[in-house]
Amino acid sequence: MDQALIEQLNQWHEEDEQQQIVDLLLAIPEKERDYETVSRLARAYNNLGLYEEALNEFKKISDAGQQDPLWYYRVGYSLYHLKRYEEAAQAFRTSDKLEAGDQDTELWLKWSLQKAEKQQRQERRMAAKRAAAIESRGSGAEEIPFSNFSLVDFWDDSEYARNSYLSEPPTDELIASIEEELGYKLPSSYIALMKQQNGGIPKNTCFRAEEPTSWAEDHIAITGILGIGREKSYSIGGDLGSRFMIEEWGYPDIGVVICDCPSAGHDVVMLDYRACGRDGEPEVIHVDQEDDYEITYLADNFEAFIRGLVSEEEFDTSEEDKEADLYKVSHGKFSPLLGELCTRVSEVEQIEQKIRSICTRIVEEKGHFSFHADELSYLMYDVQFWLYTKSYPDTSREQYLAIYEKMIAFGGEFGQGGYAPGWITEWLDRRMHEGRIVQENGRLRFTDQFAAEVIKQLREA
Structure with missing residues (x-):
C-alpha cells in the first residue's frame, strides 16, 4: 500500500468517512489486497456497524494475524457487537496476552466476560422454561x-x-x-x-x-x-x-x-x-x-x-448518594489521563481545585455526579475538550469521542461510572454550529476567543 493511499485513508478515518474507505478498498482487486488493506477494510466495516462483513474480512487474514494483538482486538470488537460474547472474550484475552496492559483491551475483555455470563444465565433459564412448558401442556385449567x-x-x-x-x-x-x-x-x-x-x-x-x-x-x-x-x-x-x-x-x-x-x-x-x-x-x-x-x-x-x-420510595437513597458524590468530587483521585492533562496547564492556577469546585456545584444542584445538557455540564464538556485538545491538538471528532470516557465518565475515583454518548455528540454539534469549535483538516479545536472564555470561567470557578 503506497504512502499516498495510506495518507488518504488516514484522513478519511479521522473525518469518519468510513464508506469512502470501503468504496476505495473494494475497488482494489481482491487478489491484490494485502494484510494492511484487508485490515483497514474490516475496521471501516466495524465503524459502519457492519460487523458480519468485518468478521468475514478478518477471517481472510486470520493466518497472518495470529501474532497481531490489533487483529484480535478488532475481531473481538466485531464479535462483541454480534453478541457472541464468549468468542469476543477469547479474542480480547489473546490480544491482551500478545500486548499486555492496553486499557481498552482490558475494558472490552471485562465487558465481554460480564455479557457472556449474563447470556449463559439467560440461555439456561430459557431452556428450563421451554422444558417446563412442554411438561405442562394439557395439565389442567389455568389459575384465576x-x-x-x-x-x-x-x-x-x-x-x-x-x-x-x-x-x-x-x-x-x-x-x-x-x-x-x-x-x-x-x-x-x-x-x-x-x-x-x-x-x-x-x-x-x-x-x-x-x-x-x-x-x-x-x-x-x-x-x-x-x-x-x-x-x-x-x-x-x-x-x-x-x-x-x-x-x-x-x-x-x-x-x-x-x-x-x-x-x-x-x-x-x-x-x-x-x-x-x-x-x-x-x-x-x-x-x-x-x-x-x-x-x-x-x-x-x-x-x-x-x-x-x-x-x-423503597429505592430513595438520594441523600446518601449525594453525600457520597460530594466526597468523591472533593477527594477522589483523578484518572491518569485527567491528571496528565492538568499537569500541562499554566493558564489557570490550581486547575484541579477549579474542576472539583465546578463538579461540587453540579452535585449540589442535581444531587448526584452526572453531566447532561445544563449550563454547568456544558462548562465541564468545554473544560475537558480544552484540556485534551491543548495537549493533543491533532484530535479528530472520532478520536475525541472515543477518548472522552477516560477523563471523567469512567475516571475511577473521580468518575461517574458511565455516561450517555448522545449528550456528548449533542454538545459537540451545538458548539460546532455556534462556531465555537471549528474543524480544520479533520482536526477539532476551540476558536481562540472561546478558549479564552473557558479559561476565564475556570479562573472564576
Missing part, C-alpha cells in the same frame, strides 16, 4: 389471575394517565384483532388486568432487577402500562405502541412492548416469547436501547411482574 391480590388501589387516577393511557375495557373482538396484528397471544393475566382498567399509570412504578440497568443498579422504573387498543398513543396498538417501538426504534422483534419508561423511548419493558412460542406464557424483560438493546430478565410472567411492582 390475581387471586389474593387486590387491584382496588393499584392505579394512579391522574388526568395525564386518563388522557394518555386509559381506554375503554377491551372487547373480545378487539383483543383478537390486536393479537392477530401483533402476532402473539396476550397473557391471560394481562387481559384480566386490562379488563379491570385498560392502561394507565400504577401507583408503584419500580421493579427490582437482578442486574444493573441504565436506570439503576438494582431496579427499573416504568412510566405506564400500555392498554389493549389503538385509540391512545400509549396503547399496544397505538401510534407509539409495540409495533412502533420495534419498527421505528429498533427494539428486538421477540414479543410485545407493554410498558414505557421515564427515558422516553430509550428503554422499555416487553413480553418475551422466545422461550414459550407465540401462543405461550411469555417472560417479562427490560430492553435497553442505549446499551445496544441489552435484555435484562425481570419476571417469569406478567402477573409476577405486576405483583412485584414497588414504590420508588
